Structures are given as C-alpha cells and as structure tokens.
Amino acid sequence: MAKVAFLGLGVMGYPMAGHLQAAGHDVTVYNRTAAKAEAWAKEHGGSHAATPREAAQGADFVMTCVGNDDDLRSVCTGKDGAFAGMEEGAILVDHTTVSAKVTRDLAAIAAGGGIGYVDAPISGGQAGAENGQLSVMCGGDQATYDKAAPVIDAYAKICRRMGDVGAGQITKMCNQIAIAGLVQGLSESLHFAQASGLDGEKVVEVISQGAAGSWQMVNRHKTMLADEYEHGFAVDWMRKDLNICLTTADEIGASLPVTALVDQFYKDVQKMGGGRWDTSSLLKRLKDV
Structure with a gap:
C-alpha cells in the first residue's frame, strides 16, 4: 500500500480518491474548495490538506484530476505546488485531459527534480469513476508506469501504457x-x-x-x-x-x-x-x- 495525494475532487476525482482509500492506500486530498476536501475526508476517513504542496509531502504518488492546462500548472508548480512538496523518486500521475504540450513541459520540470511523471487521462464518465471502471490511457517510461499501474488499478477497468510521456493525452x-x-x-x-x-x-x-x-x-x-x-x-x-x-x-x-x-x-x-x-x-x- 502506498501514501497517495489526490488533487482535484470534481465529479471524477472525488470517487476516484475514495477507491484509493478503500483499497487500503493512505490518501490525503486537496481541492480548491476546501469544504469539499473536508467532506471527502469525513466520508472516507482519509486526510485533507490546505495546499497541493502540503498534500504531496511524503507521498509516493500524487494524482491530479483538475480542469485544464492552467489548472494543472497551478497545482503542480509554484511555491505551493505539488512539485515543491514531492521527494525524489515520487511519481505524479495526471488524470486531467490536457494538451500534450503542457504534459511534456511539466514532465520535464518533474524530471529535473527526480520526480516520475505519467500522463493518464481517463474515459468512462462519472459512472465509470463511481464504479471503479475507468479506461486509463497512459504515457511515460516503462519503469515509472509499472510502479504507478497497481495504484491506478483501484479505479480502472483497463489501464495501458501507450508510449512515452504525452502518448496518453x-x-x-x-x-x-x-x-x-x-x-x-x-x-x-x-x-x-x-x-x-x-x-x-x-x-x-x-x-x-x-x-x-x-x-x-x-x-x-x-x-x-x-x-x-x-x-x-x-x-x-x-x-x-x-x-x-x-x-x-x-x-x-x-x-x-x-x-x-x-x-x-x-x-x-x-x-x-x-x-x-x-x-x-x-x-x-x-x-x-
């Protein structure tokens, strides 16, 4: 079991984080609207944090599921971003549907800090997220993907590596x-x-x-x-x-x-x-x- 941070508790992220907690992972969540993170922690028994950086501290894996390119940059970079809290060897798994460009840009920043990166957009809708039956299409090097896949399995019907970083998007x-x-x-x-x-x-x-x-x-x-x-x-x-x-x-x-x-x-x-x-x-x- 892993220590996991989950950033973004929308209609997809909220149940996905719940599946991780139910699978036995130690989950800390962050959401821009703090009340939703507090509600999730009360419902599922995990923890919540005030910033992405705080949520990511000590995490083996950081999962992101936010809105768009700008949202993803915001939760990953800057003094309160996830990268600032992640340790060398940790892996960021991004479930947001974003451009391949921002994916490759953020993966390069992550690599500079010794952080692994997997772009892993999802399909299956809200029902798929709630039922743990999502299709997950991943990009990243094989070794990093192999470490992340067993964690992703908590909410995946199918999870496949499609190629290097950006291939998932x-x-x-x-x-x-x-x-x-x-x-x-x-x-x-x-x-x-x-x-x-x-x-x-x-x-x-x-x-x-x-x-x-x-x-x-x-x-x-x-x-x-x-x-x-x-x-x-x-x-x-x-x-x-x-x-x-x-x-x-x-x-x-x-x-x-x-x-x-x-x-x-x-x-x-x-x-x-x-x-x-x-x-x-x-x-x-x-x-x-």
Whole structure:
C-alpha cells in the first residue's frame, strides 16, 4: 500500500480518491474548495490538506484530476505546488485531459527534480469513476508506469501504457474524436426516427444489436429520447477537449473535418444555454433547428 495525494475532487476525482482509500492506500486530498476536501475526508476517513504542496509531502504518488492546462500548472508548480512538496523518486500521475504540450513541459520540470511523471487521462464518465471502471490511457517510461499501474488499478477497468510521456493525452484525443462523430450520428438517427413517426425506443432495441450499436447508444438513448441532458460529461468540457484535438491536428498535419464540424454544433448548444448539458444534447440542437 502506498501514501497517495489526490488533487482535484470534481465529479471524477472525488470517487476516484475514495477507491484509493478503500483499497487500503493512505490518501490525503486537496481541492480548491476546501469544504469539499473536508467532506471527502469525513466520508472516507482519509486526510485533507490546505495546499497541493502540503498534500504531496511524503507521498509516493500524487494524482491530479483538475480542469485544464492552467489548472494543472497551478497545482503542480509554484511555491505551493505539488512539485515543491514531492521527494525524489515520487511519481505524479495526471488524470486531467490536457494538451500534450503542457504534459511534456511539466514532465520535464518533474524530471529535473527526480520526480516520475505519467500522463493518464481517463474515459468512462462519472459512472465509470463511481464504479471503479475507468479506461486509463497512459504515457511515460516503462519503469515509472509499472510502479504507478497497481495504484491506478483501484479505479480502472483497463489501464495501458501507450508510449512515452504525452502518448496518453494523444490517445484521449482519439477517444474524444471518436465520441464526437458517434454522438452526432446517434442524434441524427434518433431525430430521423422521431420525425418519421417511429418509436425511438423500439428503433434502438433493434439497431443496437447490429453494426450500429455503441456504448453511446446503449447508455444515452433513453435520456436523449426523454430530452434529459442534466448528467454526464458537459458540453463546455467537450469543447475544451475538442479544441485540444483540433489544435494538435494542425500541429501534426492530421485532417479532422467531422470533428471540426461537431465542435461547431456544440458551440450552437452553448448558445442555447446548454454549456453544462451532457454531450448527448446534440439531439436537442437538431430538434430546435
């Protein structure tokens, strides 16, 4: 069992840290809103700290799960950042979806202090975090990954090393690119079924058993048909991720025409006031066009 610091207690981080504590690790948490860290410690029996540096002191592993590039830099660097509290030989595992650039920049800073670094973005949504069934895609050297993987297993359905530092983030971009097209296709299918006078539930029952079936179809069609979008991964966060994908595509010379189009559709959803709606709200956009 390891001494672990967990920084960031959002809808994903809160249950993930709980799984670590339940697995027998000694967990100290930090959250920008201190009341949430205090509530977590009361619920799970771990400890909470006032700063990332304080949480990271003496930790074998520091897990981060925050919002974006700037948030990650903030909790890692500076006099109160995690790096300032970590000892040589400790490992930082970042579960935030961020750019490969900030990942490589922070990994270089960590290496200068003898700290290991694994970028380990996650997929599976809030339900996956709560049930300990996340897909974790990792980047880092093999030896560092091998040390971190048994700790990550506390909340992982699958955990794989995809390559050197940054490879985890690139893999997460592949994940978001695939989801964008899938959700738009599912939205159009359900919209077409309803416009044709068909029972959308019956349509999904049939087509989900064939080549059209997907996780999105199985897990999101009921709420989509009910016009309910107050759950899951928010449109605002999806646009943040897709911006990373599109920026990286320009850098590496990849073409993402469908992703760019769906990103604009999500922009429409934001204009409708749906920035906090689930990503499946692309269907609502079609209904309101």
